[in-house]
Amino acid sequence: MHPETRIAIIGGGIGGLVLAGLLRRQGFRATVYEQAAQLVRIGAGIVLSANAVKVLRRLGVEPALLATGIRPAAFTSRDWMTGERSYECRMDAAAEARFGAAFLNIHRADLLDVLLGALEPGVLQLGHRLEALEPRGDAARVVFSHGASVAAEIVVGADGIHSRLRQILLGAEAPRFTGRLATRAIFPTERLGGAAMEDCTKWWGPDRHALSYFMTARRDEVYVMASVPGSWRGDDLSRPLPRDAFLADFDQAAPALRHIAAGATNCAVWPICDRPRNDLWHGGHAVLLGDACHPVPPYMAAGGASAIEDAAVLARCIAEHDDRAAAFASYAATRIPRVAEVQRISVANTWMRGPTEALDWFFGYDACLAPLAPATTGAAA
């Protein structure tokens, strides 16, 4: 596409900021429109696997990420009740050489901060909530809820699981509640009272699991997230959770896990949702990426990494094709088979419980170099 192509990216989350950075490095006029009026350090931890870090490297942010987040010594799987180890994947220099980059655990807000640092001032426009999209010949008019509008030839929906652009493109369909809740706590490491904690452990229970890891290079901040059965009523996306309610889910846990959970402060709960697979990712001026088109339960820790891979492939397709429809079709055809497999593995929730064959397939992938598929898939009507 011509570098003067106006590209409006809806959503300043993980995928949107990465896409903006990659496009602007290639000389495109990409602007990110984010509904939030200001950026605050809320949220959760995120695992950035080597396949994600390889893309972020192209933005020049790898040193900042390594200085902020932690390179865990290993990913360890343990039994929820006995604490017995079922698997350990060392994240050492040999693993980094094998997969092509480091693994990182980081606070989501710190990640967004680093990504934002790679963009020139003004690229991120806060306080812009997408309301409508009006096709107008060669461009579309992007209308925001406060009444302002902009024209763009390409409009990217990087607006997350409740995507408004997806709704405009495919019709209203609420995300599917999976019958499980995510609970989480974030607290200073000193609350562990000097007890040792592994860098990154997944605890596997009969009807639940938890992930505990440090989020900072200094190992001074702990993140614990559990997935437990539960119900959810109401439209709110998350709620504060009383500490006692958070701890109650760990009643039957191994002593080491109970001790980590006992450090909890700052607890929250939200419903775990996904969507059935849908291969219509684009139509007219609009194209979707990340959770807007393929949200998964967070059991493979791959949703953010998939959004980052999407961004890398979409940026390449926009640069390589003269025609918008061809760019979108090549992007979708390249991404759909891989994302479908991530979706399948995430739902199965067995990833790295024991020796896992597909590690090279997932971690070794480089979305900036992988072959692009020909432009063949259909678009939304």
Ligand SMILES: Cc1cc2nc3c(=O)[nH]c(=O)nc-3n(C[C@H](O)[C@H](O)[C@H](O)COP(=O)(O)OP(=O)(O)OC[C@H]3O[C@@H](n4cnc5c(N)ncnc54)[C@H](O)[C@@H]3O)c2cc1C
């Ligand atoms: C508990 C939990 C743990 C997870 N752990 C991991 C992990 O360890 N590793 C991993 O890779 N992934 C993980 N994920 C998944 C990951 O967080 C998501 O897949 C990822 O954030 C998706 O990125 P995105 O850019 O598509 O959307 P988001 O990061 O959700 O960003 C969407 C953005 O769009 C904005 N927005 C929404 N609507 C509008 C609108 N109408 N107009 C303008 N802006 C709008 C939002 O405010 C937001 O900033 C986890 C998810 C959960 C729930």
